[in-house]
Amino acid sequence: MQPRPQNEEDKLARQAVEEDSVFVQAVTKLADTREVVASEDIYARGGMKLIGRGTRLSGELYDRLVTHKLLKPIEHSLSISDALDARQLVSLMQDEACHVPSLAPLFAQPELLKQLGRDFSQLRIPGPLTVRLAVMQSDRPKLFQHVLISAVVGTALGISGKLPREELQALSLASVFHDVGELCIQPTFLEPGHQMTAQERRHLYVHPITGFLMLRDFADLPKETAHAVLQHHERIDGSGYPYHLSGNEISRVSRYLAVAEVAASLIEKHGADKRIGMKFRMNRKKYDANVVVLVSRLFRSFELQPSEKLDEAYLMTHLTQLGRLFEDWAALRKTITRTDLERVSALVDRVNALYMLVIEAGFDQCRIEDFLLLAGEADPEISMELTTLIDELNWQFRALLTDVERDPSLSGKQCPVALAAGIDGWLEQVRQFVDQ
DSSP: OOOOOOOHHHHHHHHHHHHOHHHHHHHHHHTTTSOEEESSOEEBTTSOEEEOTTOBOOGGGHHHHHTSOBSSOGGGGEEETTOOOHHHHHHHHHHHHHHOGGGHHHHTOHHHHHHHHHHHHTOOOOHHHHHHHHHHHHHOHHHHHHHHHHHHHHHHHHHHTTOOHHHHHHHHHHHHHTTGGGGGSOGGGGSTTOOOOHHHHHHHHTHHHHHHHHHTTOTTSOTTHHHHHHHTTOOTTSOOSSSOOOGGGSOHHHHHHHHHHHHHHHHHHHOSSTHHHHHHHHTTTTSOHHHHHHHHHHTTTOOOOTTOOOOHHHHHHHHHHHHHHHHHHHHHHTTOOHHHHTTTHHHHHHHHHHHHHHIIIIITTSOGGGHHHHHHTTOHHHHHHHHHHHHHHHHHHHHHHHHHHHOGGGGTTTSOHHHHHHHHHHHHHHHHHHHO
């Protein structure tokens, strides 16, 4: 990968890694329950020695450490008792399969299980990264569960796709560390129900860059590992982040990781059923088609359980709102003159793409309001597809609102007053939809 010019996201990520007070607090807190020892003298950037080699850390040392900018990231100067290695991670993956039934059939495939265990257990995790993992396991248990599931799915995908050994190793390690950059983010920002500010979202937006900076200098990691972490939110059609890469700009390992991470998120939320295929069918331009075929094969035996209860009130409420959103947009679109269209073309293209997502999801024979009739039939499979569609549109509309904050040209502020007010009003409807 060629170096890219520094932008605001790069600067924010570098600042997060250099300061990283959130991680310093977490690791000193961990030191109150586990043995965390300075493996070398810890210096401030100005040359002052803060902690001597062999000192056991504790929460009491947090203030001393956070007051200064450290000469190097703190995890490079620490050792931790009972640090996780790759073999232990395999064991934890197997334990996770007991708690997440969707993973059990993968481990029930003898050849796949044998190769996954063999290949994964041969990986070497650098000492500083084991400190990061220990903090993740202790301080961010949901994030740790997510990376375990991602590692299972990612490694299984790589084996199924017959990736060369080095790429498979890179995929496995990148699956474990793809969200390590989130350790720089205040945990409260990510709590369910927390309404993130624009600045808080910026920190979330740069976590792939932050993770890349943490991994890139480990010479003993497979060379594609850090780049896969950097690109795991990029999308084939250029709609991803942080750099909006597209097509062949995205590495093969990154394409596998992108699919594995999304599948893992669905498994955590719903279990492995037809939602996985539905999610990728609705986003077929975003993901590598070959990898999507592989993930569909891994989970093709899963069917929606007839007894699964679906929230009809949720469906009705959101479908009604969704229909109104598109109807009001259509009315607003008619007021946009040819002269003004150029000013809001990016927004028009985004909303058109969202409507096409509905059409391409397989609902091309009915209008939005007809979805209410489908939901009313109480067919579990139709309701599942509609719920998945709503969840996807919710995510896409959230992304639109985030992009409006980052790029004022999307908001129509350069348009005549009446049109700008109309767009503001419609965007407020979008906010209400995603916050419902």
